[in-house]
Amino acid sequence: MGLKQYESVMKAVSDPTRVRILKILESGEICVCQVIAVIQLSQSTISKHLFLLKSAGLIKDRKDKKWVFYSLDGKDAEGYTGRVLRNLRGWLNDDPVILRDRQREALARDIGPVAICERGMSLPGRRGGTRKKSKK
Secondary structure, X not given: OOHHHHHHHHHHHOOHXXXXXXXXXXXXXXXXXXXXXXXXXXXXXXXXXXXXXXXXOOEEEEEEOOEEEEEEOOOXXXXXXXXXXXXXXHOOOOOHHHHHHHHHHHHXXXXXXXXXXXXXXXXOXXXXXXXXXXXX
């Protein structure tokens, strides 16, 4: 465990969007399209965040045909990544953004990746889409 790994992990968890993704993954493996639907950011933005989290060793991916599923990476249990992930489980659980993400995550898990992709990576409801509606 050196300074370089420490820096990589700390940079990865210093961004609120990446922490939101990690909190979503605490419930288990999920498809990237479901993450996009929950967080409501563009595919390219989410992909960049996922790349940084994976590079830091915090998450791993699994491909299944055209789907890419992400989960927390527990192989470095005693290193910085394991310690950060264990601590994060106890943090932010009553934060309003995290609570909203958990509600949206439950819906995304119920709907499944196929239906979410068919919906343009959005969830049903008043604020389901990833695009903002223009005001007239």
